[in-house]
Amino acid sequence: VVEFINVKKIYDMGEVKVEALKGISFEILKGDYVIIMGPSGSGKSTLLHIMGCLDRPTSGKVLIDGEDTSKMNDSKLARLRNQKIGFVFQSFNLLSKLTALENVELPMIYAGIEKRKRKKRAIELLEMVGLGDRLNHRPNQLSGGQQQRVAIARALANDPPIILADEPTGNLDTKSGEEILKIFKMLHESGKTIIVVTHDPDMIHEGKTLIKIKDGLIEGVEVLEFV
Amino acid sequence: VVEFINVKKIYDMGEVKVEALKGISFEILKGDYVIIMGPSGSGKSTLLHIMGCLDRPTSGKVLIDGEDTSKMNDSKLARLRNQKIGFVFQSFNLLSKLTALENVELPMIYAGIEKRKRKKRAIELLEMVGLGDRLNHRPNQLSGGQQQRVAIARALANDPPIILADEPTGNLDTKSGEEILKIFKMLHESGKTIIVVTHDPDMIHEGKTLIKIKDGLIEGVEVLEFV
Ligand SMILES: Nc1ncnc2c1ncn2[C@@H]1O[C@H](COP(=O)(O)OP(=O)(O)OP(=O)(O)O)[C@@H](O)[C@H]1O
Numbered sequence: 001v002v003e004f005i006n007v008k009k010i011y012d013m014g015e016v017k018v019e020a021l022k023g024i025s026f027e028i029l030k031g032d033y034v035i036i037m038g039p040s041g042s043g044k045s046t047l048l049h050i051m052g053c054l055d056r057p058t059s060g061k062v063l064i065d066g067e068d069t070s071k072m073n074d075s076k077l078a079r080l081r082n083q084k085i086g087f088v089f090q091s092f093n094l095l096s097k098l099t100a101l102e103n104v105e106l107p108m109i110y111a112g113i114e115k116r117k118r119k120k121r122a123i124e125l126l127e128m129v130g131l132g133d134r135l136n137h138r139p140n141q142l143s144g145g146q147q148q149r150v151a152i153a154r155a156l157a158n159d160p161p162i163i164l165a166d167e168p169t170g171n172l173d174t175k176s177g178e179e180i181l182k183i184f185k186m187l188h189e190s191g192k193t194i195i196v197v198t199h200d201p202d203m204i205h206e207g208k209t210l211i212k213i214k215d216g217l218i219e220g221v222e223v224l225e226f227v
Numbered sequence: 228v229v230e231f232i233n234v235k236k237i238y239d240m241g242e243v244k245v246e247a248l249k250g251i252s253f254e255i256l257k258g259d260y261v262i263i264m265g266p267s268g269s270g271k272s273t274l275l276h277i278m279g280c281l282d283r284p285t286s287g288k289v290l291i292d293g294e295d296t297s298k299m300n301d302s303k304l305a306r307l308r309n310q311k312i313g314f315v316f317q318s319f320n321l322l323s324k325l326t327a328l329e330n331v332e333l334p335m336i337y338a339g340i341e342k343r344k345r346k347k348r349a350i351e352l353l354e355m356v357g358l359g360d361r362l363n364h365r366p367n368q369l370s371g372g373q374q375q376r377v378a379i380a381r382a383l384a385n386d387p388p389i390i391l392a393d394e395p396t397g398n399l400d401t402k403s404g405e406e407i408l409k410i411f412k413m414l415h416e417s418g419k420t421i422i423v424v425t426h427d428p429d430m431i432h433e434g435k436t437l438i439k440i441k442d443g444l445i446e447g448v449e450v451l452e453f454v
Pocket residue numbers: 134137140141142143144145146171172173238240245246247265266267268269270271272273274317
């Protein structure tokens with residue numbers, strides 16, 4: 001469902017070039033549950049953003065469901081993102097002028113879902129992540145972990161087949177974090193492809209595949225099913 | 228060094244009032260290493276912001292080094308913050324137009340430190356957190372964990388006697404997180420008072436005192452020295 005072929009990402013800062021990804025190749029099969037781990041600064045978020053079509057590689061190919069994303073223009077890419085990919089950002093990226101409810105409704109507005117249906121779904125999603133009593137709070141009226149949970153609810157709004165989550169439990173206590181992992185487990189069992197970047201070693205018990213990143217390169221790929 | 232006397236914080240949202248802190252009282256002695264834990268949304272960041280004089284309680288008293296903060300005007304409070312308190316924010320709060328180096332220099336500019344001295348110290352602090360090769364990156368050219376480490380370096384800029392850190396390792400891999408804990412340990416052994424809000428249960432091995440918060444109240448205070 002996701003394939004990278006020798007993907008490189010170079011940030012050109014004038015006198016300095018930062019090689020964030022130095023040639024990444026792998027294939028993720030439909031319905032997998034992939035954990036991506038690696039040191040701070042090793043390229044995980046860069047990788048996930050390119051995978052989620054939020055950024056383009058400097059060179060190399062990215063295939064989503066067999067389609068070459070470099071052949072797509074920006075609007076086709078945006079539609080692909082809106083329909084197929086739910087993205088949880090490491091720094092949440094919520095819109096500060098909108099309430100929690102409105103933030104979760106936003107992807108459904110783009111998908112053309114009618115008002116009553118999307119409001120109902122947004123409420124259900126926020127209740128599922130324990131924020132039923134925070135619907136009308138704006139992001140700066142929410143705790144860090146509450147903002148993170150709004151970002152998770154928003155990623156699930158259009159029931160996308162692929163979920164990309166960048167450190168989704170970093171601001172959550174153990175119990176809230178386990179609630180989120182239960183949700184991901186349930187989504188995975190319903191057939192979705194889950195790809196999570198995390199620093200939490202316990203997540204090794206959740207996933208089926210582990211990809212280890214170091215210095216912009218894949219250090220190893222492991223099967224986790226018998227751990 | 229820090230004393231709370233029946234501190235309450237109520238957010239008035241018109242038709243709804245959120246009681247983030249419902250009456251918190253405790254004393255932190257000079258040189259302690261306090262860990263604050265509790266569920267997402269329980270009031271930890273609110274508590275830490277009031278402790279760091281970034282916010283005022285709705286009612287109750289806060290004493291820093293015996294001085295009643297409610298008797299101070301905003302400029303006196305700002306000077307107290309700049310000289311005595313280093314604050315690491317849960318969402319970093321870096322200035323997006325400044326480089327990592329300039330962000331770390333900022334508190335020293337307010338303290339009137341001359342240019343050459345503060346630049347030298349900012350470089351040393353960024354090297355200490357492993358960002359010696361990222362001095363001229365702006366926050367959006369840094370990974371999440373790198374931004375977190377710039378926020379930590381900035382909090383230490385004026386060598387403050389009190390360090391307040393709101394989930395300082397949430398975006399760091401285990402190894403980078405341990406580097407930060409080593410720095411905190413060293414600062415503690417040099418006589419500083421360290422107060423860390425964290426969701427990481429391993430931090431229980433670092434601190435001397437544990438304060439557990441739940442629903443805006445203190446659920447328990449434990450001595451950790453024999454764990
Ligand atoms: N400006 C505000 N207006 C209304 N409610 C607020 C505001 N700021 C915070 N809150 C609420 O106060 C409560 C405490 O928030 P706080 O940020 O202190 O939690 P926390 O313990 O730090 O949580 P986390 O672990 O998720 O960071 C939360 O339930 C939050 O929704």
